[in-house]
Amino acid sequence: MVPGIGHIGAKRLIDGMGNAVDVFRLRKEIPERIPEVSQRVIEALDCPQAIARAEQEYEFIRKNRISCLSFYDEAYPSRLRECEDAPVVLFFKGNADLNSLHILNMVGTRNATDYGTHICASFLRDLKALCPDVLVVSGLAYGIDIHAHREALANELPTVGVLAHGLDRIYPHVHRKTAVDMLERGGLLTEFLSGTNPDRHNFISRNRIVAGMCDATIVIESAEKGGSLITAELAEGYHRDCFAFPGRTSDEYSKGCNRLIRDNKASLLLSAEDFVQAMGWNMPTTLSEKVSVQRSLFIELSEEEQKIVAILEKLGNLQINSLVVEADIPVNKMAAILFELEMKGVIRVLAGGMYQLLN
Known part of the structure; x- marks a missing residue:
């Protein structure tokens, strides 16, 4: 303030x-x-007025049992923390784990067609069967956003809505019932203080949180210009995976997705199975299937390298974002450590950016 x-x-x-x-x-x-x-x-x-405003907000969140997550809190989304422009403070109401092992966001046009809503329904239904612990994030807006939230709830997947205003209101108001349902299985998240209007520039600011707190962005229907394309660009800037469902070249609300795929800014997505395999989320995790590492006496590992090896031994193949969460090591430092481990012949990179221990 x-x-x-x-x-x-x-x-x-x-x-x-x-x-x-x-x-x-x-x-x-x-x-x-x-x-x-x-x-x-x-x-x-x-700035005494800033202190006074902070006291006012503190009373609001205390009265309404809202969690105030500072940048340094353990519950703060760790993936988002690695983004330079991450908010200093977030306000959260709900019960979702914002550091869940698997987090994706689904975004798209506010003018969703039957094609787009069908993709939301079938994708999340199939995803539930393949990877039942996924957290689904979107922006509670008209169109693809609200369908993603509702289909996540229908499939008993936790879902979080990132808002472009404070938690003293729901916009659009017609989505209030869905928002209330999300508090029971998911939640509502915002960087904005109470009394903040849902102004246009706030939605663009909101999109960076949607992109930054997730492992991957999935775009379902977008015109040639739109907020979902901004989210996709932000995801790329944060080194997150980005996917898009294609559509007919004549469809207005598939032009943005088709362009993302054409320009290699998003991977072509056809099914939940494609997505899970690309992300490596269905990799074997039983003890008999895990890969163990036999380190020779001549390979010396630092404490942090040993920590990463132990995580991979315990959990199996993981992407860098998951390793960042598990090891609590910044993503830029993690990348350097993983490179060293690869050079030492301890790990290798698989399709989808998965890291695997070698025998």
């Missing part, structure tokens, strides 16, 4: 000062600890 300080700047201040309280309490010491911070920012922190 301090003018001129965004998410990236706020995190730098907190990291430099040790905690958010000291950013305000010891603001005059900031130049000594973080020399690159301008005097304008330090003066802006003398």
Whole structure:
């Protein structure tokens, strides 16, 4: 709430000062600890109205039993934490595990056709059979979003709606019943304070959370321009997998998906089985099927490398995002460690970006 300080700047201040309280309490010491911070920012922190607004929001979330997840909380979505522009604070109401082992988002046009709604229904029905612990994320909007949420509920899959406004309202109002049902199996998530209107630019901001907190983005029907294409681009920027269902070249709401596939920004998707195999989510996990590693005396592994090996021994083949969650190691550091393990002949990369231990 301090003018001129965004998410990236706020995190730098907190990291430099040790905690958010000291950013305000010891603001005059900031130049000594973080020399690159301008005097304008330090003066802006003398902001009693921001403190008053925070107190007001605290009372709102306490009264309504809303979880306030700071960037450093264990329950904060760990995949999102690795994104540079991740929110400092999220507000969540529900019971979903935002760090579930398997998380995907389904997005698309607000003008869903029978083709798009049929894909939502059949895809999630089949996905439930193949991978029953998936968390389904979308934006509670008209069209594909709301169908994804409803079909997830119908198939008893947890589903989370990421909102472009505060938790004091539901927009659009006609989706209120679905939103209430989601609180029982999933939840509602937002970065916005109560009283925030669902303005256009908030939806674009919301899309980065949808993309960043998931392993993969699936686009189902999109015109040549639309919010779902923005989500797909954000997912690509965050190094997440992106998939799109194709459509006829003459269909207005398949042009965006077809273009994503043509431009190699999304993989062609035809079924839930295709998706699960591409993500490696159906890899064998029984003890008899797991691959064990026989490390020679000449291979020395660091503590973090040994930690990753132990995880792969326990859980089987995993993608980098799952390893980041399990090991609690930042994704950029994880990538470097995995490269070293590959060079040492301890692991190899399979189709779909899966990492497998070698004998």
